[in-house]
Amino acid sequence: MTVEKTYSIVVPVYGNAAGIPFLLERLEQLSSGMDSRVEVVFVVDGSPDDSYEILSRSLPGFSLHTQLIQHSRNFGSFAAIRTGMKHATGDFIAVMAADLQEPPELVLDFFRVLAANGADVAVGRREGRDDPALSRLSSTAFWRIYRRWVFPDMPEGGVDIFACNRAVAEEILALDESHSSLVGLLYWVGFRRIEIPYRRQPREHGKSGWSSAKKIRYLLDSVFSFTDLPLTLLIGVGAIGSLFTMLVGVAVLAVFLSGGITEPGYTPLMLVILFSTFTMLVALGIVGSYVWRAFENTKRRPSAIVMSHWVSDIHANV
Structure with missing residues (x-):
């Protein structure tokens, strides 16, 4: 029917x-x-x-x-x-x-x-x-x-x-x-x-x-x-910025060692600011990735969805 x-x-x-x-x-x-x-x-x-x-x-x-x-x-x-x-x-x-x-x-x-x-x-x-x-x-x-x-x-x-x-x-x-x-x-x-x-x-x-x-x-x-796009962008910006600030930091240190910087405390202050800023972005991105995974688990979405399930009706001879 x-x-x-x-x-x-x-x-x-x-x-x-x-x-x-x-x-x-x-x-x-x-x-x-x-x-x-x-x-x-x-x-x-x-x-x-x-x-x-x-x-x-x-x-x-x-x-x-x-x-x-x-x-x-x-x-x-x-x-x-x-x-x-x-x-x-x-x-x-x-x-x-x-x-x-x-x-x-x-x-x-x-x-x-x-x-x-x-x-x-x-x-x-x-x-x-x-x-x-x-x-x-x-x-x-x-x-x-x-x-x-x-x-x-x-x-x-x-x-x-x-x-x-x-x-x-x-x-x-x-x-x-x-x-x-x-x-x-x-x-x-x-x-x-x-x-x-x-x-x-x-x-x-x-x-x-x-x-x-x-x-x-x-x-x-x-x-x-x-999507975890915001975290990916955060880590990417932090990584690229860290590389850039590392180059700038090396340049500042080189100028200081050559006597080009005479202001007391300027060089260590610049090095701390340059290295810490983007390092914190990378760290936040890494921590955020763990938080994202915990957030995903709280949604209780299944790991997979079965659309169809077929079982043979032919049984093996005993």
Whole structure:
């Protein structure tokens, strides 16, 4: 007997009151292209407007099975996504924004690939965006730094919409980390991944809460959660600086021995300053490397994740 596959769409909501009627309309149109049960999980993340009230009035007459969850305050979009994934009941889970800048129809492509077992994770690869020039410039710079130093495999425009199967969702939810990146965890767990291109649409309702301050915090959370780059840079700067100061120190000592420096105490003071400054950087980098390893262990991430396990049913003759 074939078991019917089910699908869940997680939608974090923050400051989207004006666009909710259009969002519900697009989701109903989206469901018409599905051949199985679809549920939508709305997570209102401490929204400052009346998004929750509008949804609570609209959802009783909504044609799809829905869940409406409200956070006690604003915890951030990634916390809202995690909450939605935790409560979703579908075999496949998609995550999309409520502002409709990522076309909801992309979710259909995600689900088709996942249901056909063509991949375990499907992400949208942004190939263009109809945003103001300054927004495009800042976004391009941000994601270029992110890909260069954190996750080189991530699409150039980042990941704003994705879907995964139940196995991947459970692995991500098992990594209950604070001050981390859910998208970073999505890439960290691995599995088979596919990218589907799309073009980002202009925002028609409301104002984006993805401020520069939040971008910087997100970048720092990702850097400190997934890479030891700062420690590597610290050790590198310290090592290069130590070599440079050693040469300068030898030059100062040579001038002193030749009688070129007559100021009392100048030579030993310079030697102490030169040698101690960058030596301390190297020492801090080494100590930090041990702290990093201890920090990694406190995350309780598994050393490896098994994606599949096959056991032969043929038994040896006794």
